Amino acid sequence: MDPFVNITLYVPYGLVALIAIAFVVYALKSIL
Amino acid sequence: MKKFLALIPLFFIVAGFLFTSSVFAQATETPVNTPTITAPAPYQPDINLPSDLEFVCLPTPQKPVGWLTITPSSSWELLCGDCYADELPTSTAKPTDTPIPQATWNGTGTPEATWTATITPSPTYTMTPTATQVVCNTPSGGVYEWTYGNMVFQNFHSNNSSFGEWSCNVPINGFTDVLICDYHAWGHYDGSDGGYYPYGFIYFGGVRTSNAIIHTRYSVVSTSGVLLDSCPDGSRAFDYVGQCNHNVPDEPGTAVSWTIKYIANAISHNWDIVVRVEVADDDLYQPYVCNTPTPTVTPEATPTLNLSSYCAVVSDTSMDDSLFSYSGIVSHGTPSCFDLGPSEGFDFWGLGTEKLFEYPWLAHICLQDIDIGVLTIFGVSLSLHIVAYVVGIAMIVRNMFVS
Numbered sequence A: 001m002d003p004f005v006n007i008t009l010y011v012p013y014g015l016v017a018l019i020a021i022a023f024v025v026y027a028l029k030s031i032l
Numbered sequence B: 001m002k003k004f005l006a007l008i009p010l011f012f013i014v015a016g017f018l019f020t021s022s023v024f025a026q027a028t029e030t031p032v033n034t035p036t037i038t039a040p041a042p043y044q045p046d047i048n049l050p051s052d053l054e055f056v057c058l059p060t061p062q063k064p065v066g067w068l069t070i071t072p073s074s075s076w077e078l079l080c081g082d083c084y085a086d087e088l089p090t091s092t093a094k095p096t097d098t099p100i101p102q103a104t105w106n107g108t109g110t111p112e113a114t115w116t117a118t119i120t121p122s123p124t125y126t127m128t129p130t131a132t133q134v135v136c137n138t139p140s141g142g143v144y145e146w147t148y149g150n151m152v153f154q155n156f157h158s159n160n161s162s163f164g165e166w167s168c169n170v171p172i173n174g175f176t177d178v179l180i181c182d183y184h185a186w187g188h189y190d191g192s193d194g195g196y197y198p199y200g201f202i203y204f205g206g207v208r209t210s211n212a213i214i215h216t217r218y219s220v221v222s223t224s225g226v227l228l229d230s231c232p233d234g235s236r237a238f239d240y241v242g243q244c245n246h247n248v249p250d251e252p253g254t255a256v257s258w259t260i261k262y263i264a265n266a267i268s269h270n271w272d273i274v275v276r277v278e279v280a281d282d283d284l285y286q287p288y289v290c291n292t293p294t295p296t297v298t299p300e301a302t303p304t305l306n307l308s309s310y311c312a313v314v315s316d317t318s319m320d321d322s323l324f325s326y327s328g329i330v331s332h333g334t335p336s337c338f339d340l341g342p343s344e345g346f347d348f349w350g351l352g353t354e355k356l357f358e359y360p361w362l363a364h365i366c367l368q369d370i371d372i373g374v375l376t377i378f379g380v381s382l383s384l385h386i387v388a389y390v391v392g393i394a395m396i397v398r399n400m401f402v403s
Helices: A013-031 B002-027 B074-084 B384-401
Strands: A005-011 B142-148 B151-157 B164-168 B179-189 B199-202 B213-222 B227-236 B240-243 B255-265 B274-279 B324-326 B330-340 B343-346 B356-359 B363-371 B374-377 B380-383
Touching (some): A013 B384, B380 B384
Parallel strands (some): B151 B274
Antiparallel strands (some): B142 B151, B164 B179, B179 B255, B199 B240, B199 B274, B213 B227, B330 B363
16 A cells, blocks of 8 residues: 655755754744 | 744745755766775886896797787886897887878968868768669570460570560451461660671461461561661561561660561461560570669768877866856765554554544655755856855854844
């Protein structure tokens, strides 16, 4: 049985991690 | 809020990378690592060669591969040169000189150097069939025979002679009717002789009657109907052999046709006759069994420059004539995959009547790390990945220290 969705997402891991760090920095700055 | 809005463009950039990378995913290929080959250090016989070795030549030293065609290296000459002192080549074999045609300078202006391909193509020509190239088959000699009633018509022919056709009327009453037969033949004069001399003879076989009278008349006409030659009628009784020397234009390839008319007034009740015609000039008639050759077209060879000759040096430097190029998205590593489902559900250890959280196999999702590629502008390569890192870090720093 095949899945309904069979996809491959091509993600630049480094850039995604950089975006995550940017959001964390933004959140910390907002809190502090 | 303003700071959050500042991050919105960055979010769209990343979302754009995800989307475009998915689109171009099928077009990318896994790069193949090119092995790095390090050239060995140049051989220095003064440094690398031990000085305490003694070399002994074999009684009959064999010629090395490439003897007289390859310049021996300095190390080979140092090690093995004494063994071939008598016949050691002092220079490499000189390639055969091939004259290269040069353009003629007319004396004005500056002459320009020209070069010619070292391989001269062999020109081929398309064969155009002409009338003289018609290939005619030569039938073998033999006798063609057919009958009409009691009459037997035989068409004798020897090699290279033409075939003919009989055309006879149908005698109804043997006593009174006249048998008229036309033997029509045609040929192709090959010009091997000054003329041709077809002749024929007719005789009545079978039951001969003394009253049989045969009239013959020869005529030779061209294909256009022009009467070339003729012979007067002759009348004979029995085994008449008529011969007529024809004089036709001595032009090879002249197509002629000739007709022998036989008129037989035989007093016989049964017409038991044999009419025979023989065309017997072997080398003057070419039968019209011809095949027109089919022209074959061969593409002409394209001149090429031979770079594999002895002294040719092939440069391994290639000019990248693309000022603008994009390497495309490059994948790194193997994809990480995970599945969603299927789930058989949970019935709370048999307490429930129906299973909850039951769903089929939902998805098979893989994540593949990619590099967004290298952009080349005017020969300068710019890694878009590095640019994205720099921009992202700059935004983070700005977000931290700029209010």
